[in-house]
Amino acid sequence: MSEKTIALLGQPNSGKSTLFNGLTGSRQHVGNWPGKTVERKDGSFVHKDTTYKIIDLPGTYSLSANSDEEVVTRNYIASGQADVVCILADASQLNRSLFMLADYTGIRVPVVLLLNMMDVAKSQGKHIDTNGIAKSLGIPVVPLVAADKKQYGTFFRMLESIDKNASTLDEKRLAQIYQNTIGAAFDEIKALLPADGIGIYSSTWLTAKLIEQDKLARSLVKETVDAGTYTAIEKKLSDVKDGNLLTGDCKFQWIDKLVNENVTSKKNKLLRSRFDKAATSKRWGKPIAIGMIVLGLICSMVIGFPLMGLFSGLISAISVPLANWLLDIGAAPFLVSLLCNAILTAVSFALQMASYVFGISLVFGLMEDVGYMARISYVFDDTMTKLGLQGKAIMPFLVSFGCNIGGITGTRVIDSWGQRVMTIALSWVVPCASTWGVVGLVSGTFFGNGAVVVVLALFAVAFLHIFITYKVFGRSLNKVEGRTGLIMELPPYHKPHWKSLFGSVFSKMGNVLSRALRIIICISVIFWLLSYSADGNVANSIIYKVGTFIEPVTSLFGLPWQLFIAFVASAMGKEASLGVMASLFNTGSIWAAIEQSATVDTAALSTSMLSVISRPEALAFLFAFFFNMPCLMALTATAQETHSMKWTVRIALYYVLTALIMATIAYHVGLVIF
Structure with missing residues (x-):
């Protein structure tokens, strides 16, 4: 073959x-x-x-x-x-x-x-x-x-x-346009180059690139011709002003001539619709875009959440009978717990993540397929430029309010890899829907009517966090000299290609699932080992012993060891921290609490925390929790989209470190206020 x-x-x-x-x-x-x-x-x-x-x-x-x-x-x-x-x-x-x-x-x-x-x-x-x-x-x-x-x-x-x-492009027409538009300078520079060009590049192509001040073309020519010839070329180039504009005009002349000779069209077919005029206008473009994204996010949840619930319920239904069967055949309780708690729970997390990605990819892929996504990028370009990003970065930020996973996967529409990773790093700070359940409970329990002030403080610091994060990572990912504005075409609206769309969505879902299974299972098993105890009592687990041992250090951040472990668990999933707090303040099983965080008795948890935790400590926890990495599935999605474990780990460590720094500051501010 x-x-x-x-x-x-x-x-x-x-x-x-x-x-x-x-x-x-x-x-x-x-x-x-x-x-x-x-x-x-x-x-x-x-x-x-x-x-x-x-x-x-x-x-x-x-x-x-x-x-x-x-x-x-x-x-x-x-x-x-x-x-x-x-x-x-x-x-x-x-x-x-x-x-x-x-x-x-x-x-x-x-x-x-x-x-x-x-x-x-x-x-x-x-x-x-x-x-x-x-x-x-x-x-x-x-x-x-x-x-x-x-x-x-x-x-x-x-x-x-x-x-x-197989053949190469005929360059005669374009060469003639170069000569007619640029004049004698073009012919003089071309005459100084090898007649047969250099390698795969013709002398005409090289001349145009030299006039454009293309650095690689200049380097190639300098290496090929003798010093005297190159000096003569440079002298000729110095007489040509606005080289990029000149060659660009020549190329568009060439294109227009080609199109005019071979394309005919009926008139009045390309009139813009009223909706498109509004969708790209300065007045209505942004409100329409935000409305479409919110609607898309809602539709994504309508599609993804039932699948998430289905997989979660399916794994739960399998785990208990499987555990009983394994125990009946004499399997060691340790192995039964590892398989039915850690591994199956990790599989559940991965399937839920893939389900949400399916909903997000389908809805926003549809919006892109019909031609609307380009309009969102266009109307927000001026806003995102202030952050050194493209307009395409706005969608990941807005979608992250529903779930950071959707925001992270949404960055693939960004052309530049550096700007894509930069956008992911910034979108991690956006609080997802699960974050508010914990923030609402803790702030309401400890601060009552003052919870509104605490939430506003979190948002104010979030904007500061975005600015600092951009300064930290922008030096490597988005250098000033390497930035480009948004250059894109607004494609015409057209009917979606459903077969192609679903093929792309399922392919993306499969890629996400395969990577998620590897990463989530690995981390879940490690966390399970730390929290495992033969009798199910948290006091006999490694994590309890480690927590009490390191409390002199965690107290520096204003976090009692229980809240520090809840902070660590929030990296598994924001809602999991509720279950861990319920377990630690009631000496139950940590891993079971992670799995069943949605069923926590919040009233009992609030009472337990009020008797043990001070207001400054609660404030410290809120800041540590809010600015911690979003969740294990978001970490996996970041690795999937960046194709760089180095940058994924770097971003994760940065968020953990800054979260602890903010917790320390919040704790000491709380000591002064309360």
Whole structure:
């Protein structure tokens, strides 16, 4: 069986990921490019005795060397590993989506143009002469609807004949435009370069990149030509002003000419709807976006929560009969407890997490599929820019109010890996729905009517926390010189592709579940070992002994050992801290309390805590709890989305440390006030 490698290249929202998922299904791997914090997606599929390996290159708008994503893309194309590069363009808005193709012109690696979203273009009344475009470009042009696998036939036929038809882009037209627009300077610089170009790059392509002040192109030329020639090139370049604007104008002239010759459209088909005008307006855009996100969050919960309850109830129904059966056959109580408490509970946590991700992915994936998600990013871009982020970061923040897992998984719409991790680190501070159950109980119990003031103080410190977190992590993840504003197209609204959408959702749910099972089971078993006692009495567990031993240290944070253990347990799940407090203040089983935290007798717990805990200690706990890492499942989701255990651990340790620092400050402030 022969093997071929395909590289997918295109702008964000061009449909690369949809095609990649449609071709590879579950046969894909996600990681990082060696030495880079840029996501790498590899996959494979088999067609007519040929195995095709697909590399989904980072979505970028050009092949300039302004970001890690663009550098990775250029280096891979230059490596010669790909047999053919497939460039995707949005057929519904070719004038803007062909810029990547224009920037590729002059790279001598076989290329195919895939015109995606042909169904949307047709609904707009556009007729695209693909044969005419192919003749003008000198390369194969394939019409495509990436979301509909039934329409992959033309794409597969192209692959079957790629050995015969693979060709490079004809650069003559674009070269002529460069000469006409830029003038003699272009010809003079080009004449100083090797006539055959350098490696895969033609002299025309290199000249354009030199004029754009592309750092990698300059370095390549400097290494190739002699010192005198390079000095002459630099002198010529110094006479060219606004190089990026000049070459960009040339590329758009080339695109406009190509489109005008090969695309016809009926008039009045592209009028914007009243809703879209409101959704992108300065006055109504943000309120509509917030309303849509809240509605989406509610729908996500309506879909996800029943599944979470189903899996939770199913595991609970299995654990008791299984435990009884194991005991009947003589299994050691230690092993029975490990399997039926720690492992099955961890499986329950993982299934519940995957269920919530399913709801979030389905609802917000639908919003993205129909074209609305891009509008949310657009209207919030000015707001998020103040934090050095893109408008796309707003959705994860708002969704995190329902559940941090949804916010974390929602960051995958952000193009830059660094900004994605930065957004995750900031979204951890957003209090999820479960947080308020504990905050409400503890603040109401100890501060009565003053609980409102405590909650407002938590929010005020949360804003300060976001600012500090940004300053701490921004130096590494979001350097000033590497920031880019939001560059994106607003795709036209269109009908959802349900089959493709559900395929993507189930694939994402499966990936989340597999990673969640590994991480959650590991941590759950460790916590179970610490809290296990043969007689079920907490006083005989390791965690009790450790807690009482370290209380001189935890008291420095203003936390009695019971509250410190509850703080640790909140990392398993915010609501679990209630069960642990109920167990510790009533000498019950800690692990059983974690499993059954929702059934805690809050009235009895409040009475027990009032007799043992002081107000300053309660205030310290609230701050430690509120700013602790969200939960074990959020930690798993972070590892899933960042593909970096180093950054996941770094963010988690940062939150634990800052939570304890804030608890210490709150405790001493409480001593003064109370």
